[in-house]
Amino acid sequence: MARGQIDQLLKMAGHIALNLGAGHDAAAADRTAEHISRFWTPAMTRQLIAYWRGGGEVPSVVAAALASLENSQPEKR
């Protein structure tokens, strides 16, 4: 996947986490995961998970959200 698109997904995930209370609230990771699940395409989520699992750097709240999404998303398309 193009670097530009990963950067965009990272930026979006980071902003979601920040606005949903990252650093202030233990439930921020859950809320971030829920938001991504509701509004992102599965392909976008898979791409970001793949990047993170491949060693890419992501903020800790986003990583926790991705872990939770990875467990809950069945294989799609």
Place this chain on the structure above:
Amino acid sequence: MMLQFYEPEQDYGTPAMAGGEPVSLSIDGESVTVPAGTSVLRAAAEAGVKVPRLCATDSLEPFGSCRVCLVEIDGVKGYPASCTTPVKPGMVVRTQTDRLAGLRRNVMELYISDHPLDCLTCPTNGDCELQDTAGEVGLREVRYGFAGANHLDAAKDTSNPYFTFDASKCIVCSRCVRACEETQGTFALTIQGRGFGSSVSAGQGEAFMDSECVSCGACVKACPTATLTENTIIEQGKPEHSVVTTCAYCGVGCAFRAELKGSTVVRMTPHKDGKANEGHACVKGRFAFGYASHKDRITRPMIRATIDEPWRTVSWEEAIAYTAARFREIQQQHGRNSIGAISSSRCTNEEVYLVQKLVRAGFGNNNIDTCARVCHSPTGYGLKTTLGESAGTQTFASVAHTDVALVMGSNPTEAHPVFGSRLKRRLRQGAKLIVIDPRGIELVDAPHIRADYHLAVNPGANVAVLNALAHVIVTEGLHDQAFIAERCDNSQFAHWLEFIRDPRHAPEALEQATGVPPQLLREAARLYATGGNAAIYYGLGVTEHSQGSTAVMAIANLAMLTGNVGREGVGVNPMRGQNNVQGSCDMGSFPHELPGYRHLSDAAARGLFEREWGVALDPDPGMRIPNMFDAAIDGEFRGLYCQGEDVAQSDPNTQHIQAALAALDCLVVQDIFLNETAKFAHVFLPGSSFLEKNGTFTNAERRISPVRRVMPPLAGKEDWEVTQDLANAMGCAMHYSHPSQIMDEIARLTPTFHGVSYARLDELGSIQWPCNEQAPDGTPTMHVDEFVRGKGFFALTEYVATEERANRRFPLLLTTGRILSQYNVGAQTRRTANSAWHPEDILEIHPFDAEERGVAEGDWLGIQSRVGNTVLRARISERVKPGVVYTTFHHPLSGANVITTDNSDWATNCPEYKVTAVQVSRVTEPSAWQARQQQFDRRQQQLLDTASQPVIEVP
């Protein structure tokens, strides 16, 4: 179709008085009962008795100047004017006596002694109240003769492109002056001079075009003679029938009577019974309808294999078959998700519904999005989260009961003018005004209007200001405890209370971020909380930010905090921009929601649609517009059906959008003109304007209004028929024979629309959803007894500064907006005489910033951001504060979006159009992008010129 033969709407003489105690009186021996406060003139009219009159009309307060409507009243001396005499119980009125007849003839004699006698060749022959009144009073002679001093040589003012002011026919009834004051609120007209020398003057005795006149046409409608007449009436004569329909410009959704000769629209007049506009209009809806028959209309389908080739005009069958085949090929090669659609916020509800149905049931994915992405998608998210429904809470008429209006990031006198006039009327009656805007919009200081508080917030700091307002209200104990306890989620409120009380949200702590003096902010907060009924009106200056959704939630919090929800005069009012953007969202144009705002994960909702459509639906969210463009550049998204949207002009970071469009294998554009997006297209499907189709639009009040076809579609099909053909060609069966059937399907499947049908719309005129068993006549005010989600939810709204900040390289902040005469990308208005007012986009710059850069009025300025640059002419203005520059985006070559970035709202990806860090400097030539774009435009025009499109006959 509701065919109405041409007849002026009944005029009752003076305004209706709602809600007064019934008063009974006798008029010409008949008993009449009307509400207290009604004039005798109106009481007579309601009883079917026409008292002759000239200066009275029911859209204006009575004036009593013409002395024609005199009556006799038992016990009252003399012959009072019935327009200025309110009814009293037991009054006995006679409207026709010999004495009154004599007096009225005397008055008419005086008028006619100074009036041209060219009735038979006059443009308002047969539609002139002076003519009618002369007939009613039985005028037979003018004993003064016609040799005396008169005004018959008075010059005509033809400066306005849409109407003529013929002063020789003026009877100085002052209706035009009063209409400009009371209805429009611009105060552009006055009566100058005295006695015989009195005459109507625009501005300071200027031509209409040079004055403050905004060309709303209220004076033309009010004028009882030929003095103010539409040029189309002068040229073409009286219409012979009319059809009520709905405007296709902004989210006010004015009802109009399209007045026609055959299938040619002669004029559009605002419909008195239209609940959104009540007989008023603006320059766009009233006069700028000529684009529908402009010579640039494309009326035959076209295809081409690549965008460097000439267009080839083909039959509908060939174009549809080609499109269907290409889309299926692309899906076979690149996967089910490689195609998608963008639905239109200007097309009807029925048309939008079919596009999302085609995507879900035909394409087999959820890659459907709409222009609300780039404007009010944060409203959808924010209001759904806090109140439970993605829509405004009131009617426009509700403002008549408002005591404090808070207008934030909205410029209603330019962008929602008919609502702006309503607001100004209420402000003139004494309501207070708080404006939160980086710019000094007109409402801050206009004739008879002055904002009590203008909080000139720094671009990007909206949430900080809103949090500070809430902090003041809470720490000073001004919140409505009882309302919150009863109506809101109390444990969440406690959580939010702890959050907002923190001193970091105090106005003093946030002053640096907001740029607003703390004392001013505190006073504004107190006014909002304690000034009575308080209503918030907000627009894209709230939503088009990286925290747009947060700001919407903060606004809802303020309304709940102070108990300002659930009745007239209060509420949360998003000023929806497009004529049907509300409808487009209602109809399921978002990639994550079905019609009626039901998330795809709602299995019951999905099941309903699956059973109706006979196909399994993808349960996962699809791509938003920005995702589509990113995926296009990445080679994963390759086919797009774009109906009635011009993303190449309206979306941010133009160069990115252009690269994405150029990367597509098959771009299909359905529109009425070859717009900027169509220059990248492979298939052009000619669309239909609002005059050429049946359907419905939904305005910012949730008001579903009928759109009625008045002329045959120039391309031979209404837009919904094209989508249906494409769906059938792709194996997605659709067999509607009329849009009413589509609405019936929507109603079957959508609880908030259960009671909506074309028959019901004909009965009621318009319907505000929800309309169902609980609310059979619709819902003017929402959240009356409880919020849609049950208890109101106070969302936490931490202020996170945008990453887009002024810095050494880009020290100014650019924000954008709209102007009255042009509409959005200008595709419609630039093809009308409205370009006389705004032929180009201009950059407003504060005198300090201009002086620092050696900029003078009219200089060409290069505006550079981190993503691009463009060139605009300068206007030095103190409307913007130092450090802020402002422009509009109505002309494609302005390149306003070449500069805007891909920063967006965290929740919805609504672009942050309102904050771009820029540098500005004097230049001597257009930008490189502008030069390239001009070449590209010329080339695409050449490729179109060879396509043998029929020539449009302009009436």
